[in-house]
Amino acid sequence: MWYNGLLDLSVWQLIAVTLVMTHVTIIGVTVYLHRYSAHRSLELNAGLKHFFRFWLWLTTAQNTREWTAIHRKHHAKCETVDDPHSPVIKGLSTVLRKGAELYRAEAGNPDTLRIYGKxxxxxxxERNLYSRYKLLGIALMAVIDLALFGVLGITVWAIQMMWIPFWAAGVVNGLGHAVGYRNFECKDAATNLVPWGIIIGGEELHNNHHTYPNSAKLSVKPWEFDMGWAWIKVFSALRLAKVQRVAPIAHRVEGKRHLDMDTAMAILNNRFQIMAQYRKQVIGPLVTQELTRADVSVRHQFHRAKRLLSRETSLLDDKHQVRIQTMLEHSQALKVIYEKRLALQQIWLKTSSNSHDMLAAIKDWVHEAETSGIQSLRDFADQLKTYSLRPSYA
Structure with missing residues (x-):
């Protein structure tokens, strides 16, 4: 019948087609807009790029330059008053409810487009259609949906229109800086929502992305899955994409017992993984040990100690700072490993521009760790000596 559209699909077929179309939109955003245009972590075939440009014009009315500029500014100004959509600054509720409005407001800032939209x-x-007639695409999509799917086509169209504003502008930009888990203590509050990035094409792995923003692959741990990366592998196999960068791989040489320039550069390249290992191998076991030794009257002070002692200092509020100081007053060992953690971070912050100074600083740090009297710290220092450079294979 005419009201079922040209395809005359059943309800289940219509649901399947809708999910396929929204998935194509998600892949267009994560692969083309995000990983290619904003970060240049891969190259895409010209035909594939234009397909995504056309599809996103139909389904989102999003302009490549605007999206790219806003996202680059988000990274450059993350969690500051200049961040276009930081839930830390603007509030989680605001970003969840008004993510699309925040995007449109920033898109109207000519300085953002000029500085970050190169x-x-x-x-x-682009000049005569996509940018000039932004709303024409989604209007055309409405006509296509009505023609193909009949009266239910308007529902399909509505789902397409809300898909990116909800999942990307709301969930990723909002919840992705508020809830979830963190593999790495990057400078901002980004989190991984879930380990399996399927619905939003891998964008769920937001902490990984903010740690390695120029990596084409957003999954890091063996149990994590990045749907966008799976599609990139397919495109690469078809010679439609070429990966430029992925996160560095921490490579260890068993039996290596000396610190050299190769070690120093490997530590610098893999500093986030190394700090994650420090949390797991040094802070975690020592917190457990100190908790069992502590008097019952002060054990409550060690609540969430592992997380607090590992947390990026810029993300700690005054209350957390006070709790940390209280813990350190009750445990000399925790004080030592906390100060050593901060000292290790300072090495690459202060000496990364001079490899010889960095190597000397690492040697001093390792020597102090070896003479600390804390076994887990000594073991970690020995492990640092085994790091070496190698190419980052996908």
């Missing part, structure tokens, strides 16, 4: 499409079709 190297985006400026061809004839």
């Amino acid at each position: 190297h985006c499409p400026e061809d004839w079709i």
Whole structure:
């Protein structure tokens, strides 16, 4: 019948088609807009790029330059008053409810587009169609949906229109800086929502991305899955994509017992993984040990100690700082490993521009760790000596 549209699909078929179309939109955002345009972590075939540009014009009305500029600014100004959509600054509720409005407001800032929107499409079709008639695409999509799916086509269209504002502008930009787990203590509050990035194409792994923003692969741990990366592998096999960068791989040489320039550069490249190992191998066991030794009257002071002692200092509020100081007053060992953690971070913050100074600082740090009298710290210092550089294979 005419009201079922040209395809005359059943309800279940219509649901399947809708999910496929929204998935294509998600892949367009994560692979084309995010990993290619904003971060240049891969190259894409010209035909594939234009397909995504056209599809996103139909389904989101999003402009490549605007999206790219806003995202780059988000990374450059993350969790500051200049961040276009930080839940830390604007409030989680605001970002969840008004993520799309925040995007549109920032898209109207000419300075954002000028500073952060470089190297985006400026061809004839961009100037005369995609940018000039942004709403024409979604209007055309409404007509197509109605023609193909009948009266239910308007429901399909509505789902397509809310898919990115809800999942990307709301969930990733909001919840991705508020709830979830953190593999790495990057400078901002980014979290991984779940280990399996399927619904939002891998964007669920937001902490991984903020730690390694220029990596084409957002999954890091063996149990994590990045749907966007799976599609990149397919595109690469079809010679439609070429990966430029992925996160560095921490490589260890068993039996290596000396610190050299190779070690220093490997530690610098893999500093986030190394700090995660410090949390797991040094802070965690020592917190457990000190908790069993502590008097019952002060054990409550060690609540969530592992997380607090591992947390990026810029993300700690005054209350957390006081709790940390209280813990350190009750345990000399915790004080030592906490200070050593901060000292290790300072090495690459202060000496990364001079490899010889960095190597000397690492040697001093290792020597102090070896003479600390804390076994887990000595073991970690020995492990640092085994790190070495190697190419980052996907």
